[in-house]
Amino acid sequence: MSAPAARLALALAACACVCAGATPAAAGRWIGAAELGFDSYTERYSISEADTLSSINEARARLRLGYAAGSIGRNYALFEARQYFGASSQETAAHTLITQRLGRTARVVTHIDGEIARHSYRHNSTYEFPNDYTRAYARVGVRARTGSLVTLRLDDRVEYLDYQRRTEFDYDYTRNVATGVVDIARDPLRSVSGGVRFATMSIPDSSEIEYHSLGPILEFRAFGAPRERVYVTLAADRRTYPDDGTRSSFWAVTGSGLLEVPVARQWSIEMAGDVDDYRYDTVTGAYNDYLESRAYVTGNWFSGTTRMGAGPAFGWLTSHDAPQDEYRELGVRVALEHIGSGGLYVSASYEPGLRDYSLYSDAGSVVDNANVIFSDYTYHRVDLFLNARVHGPVWLSAFLDYQPEDHDRDGDDATATVGSFSITYSF
Numbered sequence: 517m518s519a520p521a522a523r524l525a526l527a528l529a530a531c532a533c534v535c536a537g538a539t540p541a542a543a544g545r546w547i548g549a550a551e552l553g554f555d556s557y558t559e560r561y562s563i564s565e566a567d568t569l570s571s572i573n574e575a576r577a578r579l580r581l582g583y584a585a586g587s588i589g590r591n592y593a594l595f596e597a598r599q600y601f602g603a604s605s606q607e608t609a610a611h612t613l614i615t616q617r618l619g620r621t622a623r624v625v626t627h628i629d630g631e632i633a634r635h636s637y638r639h640n641s642t643y644e645f646p647n648d649y650t651r652a653y654a655r656v657g658v659r660a661r662t663g664s665l666v667t668l669r670l671d672d673r674v675e676y677l678d679y680q681r682r683t684e685f686d687y688d689y690t691r692n693v694a695t696g697v698v699d700i701a702r703d704p705l706r707s708v709s710g711g712v713r714f715a716t717m718s719i720p721d722s723s724e725i726e727y728h729s730l731g732p733i734l735e736f737r738a739f740g741a742p743r744e745r746v747y748v749t750l751a752a753d754r755r756t757y758p759d760d761g762t763r764s765s766f767w768a769v770t771g772s773g774l775l776e777v778p779v780a781r782q783w784s785i786e787m788a789g790d791v792d793d794y795r796y797d798t799v800t801g802a803y804n805d806y807l808e809s810r811a812y813v814t815g816n817w818f819s820g821t822t823r824m825g826a827g828p829a830f831g832w833l834t835s836h837d838a839p840q841d842e843y844r845e846l847g848v849r850v851a852l853e854h855i856g857s858g859g860l861y862v863s864a865s866y867e868p869g870l871r872d873y874s875l876y877s878d879a880g881s882v883v884d885n886a887n888v889i890f891s892d893y894t895y896h897r898v899d900l901f902l903n904a905r906v907h908g909p910v911w912l913s914a915f916l917d918y919q920p921e922d923h924d925r926d927g928d929d930a931t932a933t934v935g936s937f938s939i940t941y942s943f
Contacts, residue, residue, distance in 0.1 A: 553938030609633035724761035804838035891925035
């Protein structure tokens with residue numbers, strides 16, 4: 517283990533001992549889980565008129581054993597070991613989580629969360645570029661209620677990643693993110709949060725891509741009658757790289773929102789979207805200013821614990837500096853959500869649509885179109901998530917993300933598929 521990782525592990529252990537000693541005595545208990553599953557990632561695309569297939573399929577097992585004292589929502593301590601066995605890789609990890617409430621009224625709550633892990637690849641790994649690494653993180657947070665409406669949250673998280681060997685894409689780093697937030701809440705259903713986030717990225721082998729960033733964050737949440745909710749989050753970020761580096765400093769504004777209002781006894785209208793706006797100090801071929809957004813509007817119908825919705829979906833990207841990236845999307849979103857008895861949860865969505873690149877459409881001829889980077893295509897986006905109790909403490913979960921693209925230009929077709937399946941026994 518490298519020196520920074522060792523120091524982080526020792527600091528984490530020291531904090532755990534201090535907080536464990538401060539936690540009131542409580543009956544401890546052993547908890548754990550055993551999981552068997554299978555993960556798959558497949559990407560098919562074309563290069564130089566030849567089909568290329570990148571595929572990773574891995575059967576896996578996960579084991580977790582921990583010792584917990586107290587209860588979540590009160591004073592709580594958890595110390596656990598985790599082991600991952602995969603057909604191509606394995607990982608060993610130790611995790612600590614401690615929550616301590618101070619004072620009779622528990623107006624001040626401290627929280628420590630940390631983990632250190634070693635991930636290694638087998639000699640017959642199906643990964644194309646395997647590279648063993650050690651990762652660790654430690655997080656310390658304080659939450660103080662200053663009145664009936666206002667709560668102050670301070671949080672600092674340190675991440676560390678140490679690869680066995682340095683490559684063009686794999687580099688060691690230490691990242692620190694400090695956040696200060698003020699929450700104003702009249703009740704649990706309505707709240708406004710505002711604060712600031714400061715982050716630094718330190719890279720010992722490549723200081724020219726180190727950075728620091730600073731920006732405000734804002735969040736609003738409100739839940740009213742059934743099928744009545746609104747959620748808005750906004751964040752701005754000023755990220756600064758060295759002047760002589762290979763990356764450009766930039767300003768970024770990101771946001772997302774959701775609004776749902778009931779329109780009849782079993783009907784509601786739901787509108788959601790997100791937006792990313794990036795402005796670079798130095799515009800280059802790799803870094804161009806752009807504004808990108810996606811949104812949808814659905815009419816939802818409810819019947820007991822089932823919700824179904826359908827409506828138009830939109831997407832677009834504009835960039836004065838990179839017209840080849842500009843596109844418009846139009847699709848139809850169909851979604852289903854079901855919450856059944858015994859912990860059953862099903863979420864599924866399907867969105868077929870068209871993406872139109874302005875430069876490709878304006879090229880006007882087969883010869884001109886051949887020189888345009890991106891071509892128009894028809895897309896299908898399928899998402900499925902399932903979580904269900906099989907029997908007692910045995911649970912089944914499955915996830916699928918399937919996105920084929922049928923391009924107008926021969927040779928541009930691509931398909932990305934991500935799937936995961938697991939059965940878990942918890943105690």
